[in-house]
Amino acid sequence: MSTPLGDFVRAKRDSLQPESFGLPDHGRRRAPGLRRTELAMRAGISVEYLTRIEQGRDRNPSPAVLNALADALSLDAGERHHLRYLAKITGGACPGHRPPAPPNRDVRPTVLATLRLLEPGIAFVTNRLGDVLAYTSGFELVMRGTGLLDAETPNLTTYVFTDPRARTFLPDWDQVADEQVFDLWLGPSAETSEWFRATLAPVAGPEFTRRLHRHLPPPQVPLRLRHPDGHEFRWHRERLELPSTDAQELVVLLPADESTAQAVERLRHQSGGILRAVS
Incomplete structure (x- = not known):
């Protein structure tokens, strides 16, 4: 089951051009953007761990991992803030959380x-x-x-x-x-x-x-x-x-x-x- 954090990492990875990172072109790619192996290497994490994050099987990466992913994906300040926010709501998405409810509409x-x-x-x-x-x-x-x-x-x-x-x-x-x-x-x-x-x-x-x-x-x-x-x-x-x-x-x-x-x-x-x- 995918998560907001995993969806974001995968979407950002797909949006990047490998040549902008000085990565060699070894022939036609099956998908656009960076390969998982390339991003994992840049972030200093295993391909298996990155796969678990993208597929929603790991919902609680550490702050160090989030910072490494942000650096590897060349996120700007706004995107880094969004990455941390998605990690927060992904980690909190567990059974027993408050039922969804409409927001407060009162204006002070x-x-x-x-x-x-x-x-x-x-x-x-x-x-x-x-x-x-x-x-x-x-x-x-x-x-x-x-x-x-x-x-x-x-x-x-x-x-x-x-x-x-x-x-x-x-x-x-x-x-x-x-x-x-x-x-x-x-x-x-x-x-x-x-x-x-x-x-x-x-x-x-x-x-x-x-x-x-x-x-x-x-x-x-x-x-x-x-x-x-x-x-x-x-x-x-x-x-x-x-x-x-x-x-x-x-x-x-x-x-x-x-x-x-x-x-x-x-x-x-x-x-x-x-x-x-x-x-």
Whole structure:
């Protein structure tokens, strides 16, 4: 049975080019990337042990082994953090753990007050599952007519994979889909992520399930949105993590070019300037 940690190590190994490590080419490879023997040698562990990690038969590698794998795979700081997180949730995946449950959706009053200070900017509070918990009138203005906020409890991940309008609204749909699925592994907790994956998988289809075990962090690029009125926006995203007890983040969308800034100004007259908190 595979594990998040094993899936990540295997996916990262497959994504690497052997020549970038100065490894000789001994003919056509049956699979892309590094061979297990090559990665094991670079990490200083046995091929058998690496195989057990990748196949989920060893769920508790030591910190020294994790560091060796991170070095051997040339992980950057973000990927190293993700590797340690996956090791933590993999090691804790045992019988008797708490049953999956939906996350807390309450947003603290001071966070709502911070959103009011950001008016008329485009900002919202979310969690790693994609729940849209609160937002400014600017965010509501930009999302109007897209279908994202139509649900009683809006969720960006559910919208991306189940609403046909998402592929028109999001020109880089594959990029956003990769981001949303990757974020599921980052919280709010292993239990809530498990609950959400089990809830969404039956209705989201293969585009969702085939991404579940990819584990490679998607590139950080501007977010493109194609508004129903014909405007195309490009946004830089500032993601501000709230305290760990909240398991939420404040996301601010900033125009990435002058045409986006001008398009937003043309929409401003429709804004009522009211903060909406989703219960």
